[in-house]
Amino acid sequence: MSSKDIPDVNQSRMRISLCDLGQRGYDIETGSGNLDRIGLFLSRFKPCSRVILLTDANVRALGYCTIVERSLSGAGFDVCVESIAAGEPSKSIETAVKLWSKLLAAGIDRKSILVSLGGGVVGDLGGFIAATYARGIRFFQAPTTLLAQVDSSVGGKVGIDLPAAKNMVGCFYQPLGVLIDTDVLNTLPEVEYACGLGEVAKYAVSLDAELFGILETNADKVRSRNSELLKFIVTKCCRIKGRIVGEDEFETTGKRVLLNYGHTFAHAFEIISNFKLPHGKAVAIGSIYAAKLAKRIEMVDNDFVERQIKFHKTIGLPVELPDELLNTINWNNIIEIMRHDKKTEAGNLKFVLPTKIGQCKLVNNIDPKNIIPE
Ligand code: GLY
Numbered sequence: 001m002s003s004k005d006i007p008d009v010n011q012s013r014m015r016i017s018l019c020d021l022g023q024r025g026y027d028i029e030t031g032s033g034n035l036d037r038i039g040l041f042l043s044r045f046k047p048c049s050r051v052i053l054l055t056d057a058n059v060r061a062l063g064y065c066t067i068v069e070r071s072l073s074g075a076g077f078d079v080c081v082e083s084i085a086a087g088e089p090s091k092s093i094e095t096a097v098k099l100w101s102k103l104l105a106a107g108i109d110r111k112s113i114l115v116s117l118g119g120g121v122v123g124d125l126g127g128f129i130a131a132t133y134a135r136g137i138r139f140f141q142a143p144t145t146l147l148a149q150v151d152s153s154v155g156g157k158v159g160i161d162l163p164a165a166k167n168m169v170g171c172f173y174q175p176l177g178v179l180i181d182t183d184v185l186n187t188l189p190e191v192e193y194a195c196g197l198g199e200v201a202k203y204a205v206s207l208d209a210e211l212f213g214i215l216e217t218n219a220d221k222v223r224s225r226n227s228e229l230l231k232f233i234v235t236k237c238c239r240i241k242g243r244i245v246g247e248d249e250f251e252t253t254g255k256r257v258l259l260n261y262g263h264t265f266a267h268a269f270e271i272i273s274n275f276k277l278p279h280g281k282a283v284a285i286g287s288i289y290a291a292k293l294a295k296r297i298e299m300v301d302n303d304f305v306e307r308q309i310k311f312h313k314t315i316g317l318p319v320e321l322p323d324e325l326l327n328t329i330n331w332n333n334i335i336e337i338m339r340h341d342k343k344t345e346a347g348n349l350k351f352v353l354p355t356k357i358g359q360c361k362l363v364n365n366i367d368p369k370n371i372i373p374e
Pocket of ligand 1: 151152154155157256259260
């Protein structure tokens with residue numbers, strides 16, 4: 001197969017089984033037109049007393065909630081819809097309290113299913129509500145952003161933010177399944193699409209050379225959101241993540257942590273921007289900083305860094321911080337933030353760094369002087 005060709009996903013719908021989670025293994029189904037058939041997909045989880053369909057105002061305005069509600073009702077589910085304000089501030093304890101109370105008022109019980117229809121905020125918050133209400137009700141993911149489809153909907157990380165720290169309160173709580181409709185990516189705003197691509201590029205550069213080659217030679221199709229390519233990308237990323245989560249669900253063996261290329265820089269950049277720099281773009285920029293760090297400690301050569309920079313540019317990703325951040329950045333402050341990252345232990349500065357295209361490893365005890373760009 002030439003890397004110019006997009007590999008055929010064989011069928012428009014592909015089931016990916018996370019079999020390594022034993023009884024809790026679940027299917028991820030990707031394809032076009034899937035929102036319409038969510039009722040059929042969920043029918044295997046009957047009996048179900050009620051479905052609580054959690055979404056946000058943006059998804060509702062696009063009509064996706066109506067499609068899902070109709071499909072669920074058509075399959076005989078008793079559905080109630082709850083909508084939150086779009087955006088990160090909804091991932092709060094205040095919204096959680098409101099939702100727990102609404103679930104109680106709506107008669108949601110342990111035979112109910114909470115369906116999250118939306119991006120990362122709706123998915124993370126919905127999973128947290130499902131994990132905690134009545135000590136846990138069943139949960140299903142229908143992600144509608146590229147970032148949620150390739151990353152946050154898979155693997156069971158759910159939670160809410162604290163005012164001073166994103167994703168600080170939460171748990172691992174796997175969904176019953178994930179149903180992905182790649183058609184919805186056509187209506188995704190440009191910035192959201194770029195954020196999803198930031199995570200896609202992460203998989204390609206640090207974990208999968210085949211994906212990298214295909215994206216590199218089909219950059220025009222990436223930018224134009226070619227539907228066959230998007231189906232391939234989403235399926236491929238879910239497969240990579242599904243395999244890793246199956247091997248290291250709770251991030252304890254050193255495998256799952258490898259999903260975090262670029263993230264140590266990205267989290268610090270998000271904080272210094274007061275979260276104005278969106279996560280996926282921060283990951284894209286952070287992974288360029290990580291590549292340069294890897295070069296400084298002689299893990300990769302300059303060609304690697306240049307190739308990654310060119311790759312980001314051709315698929316429409318940023319490679320540098322916006323001027324207002326770059327001009328005011330204080331690297332001592334960045335290093336302090338990194339020392340307090342929730343993945344940091346005893347101040348040990350560790351980074352996922354590339355060794356070659358498609359491969360990476362976790363490197364401990366990085367000397368802070370190597371983190372600061374020349
Ligand atoms: N986003 C990284 C993970 O789920 O582990």
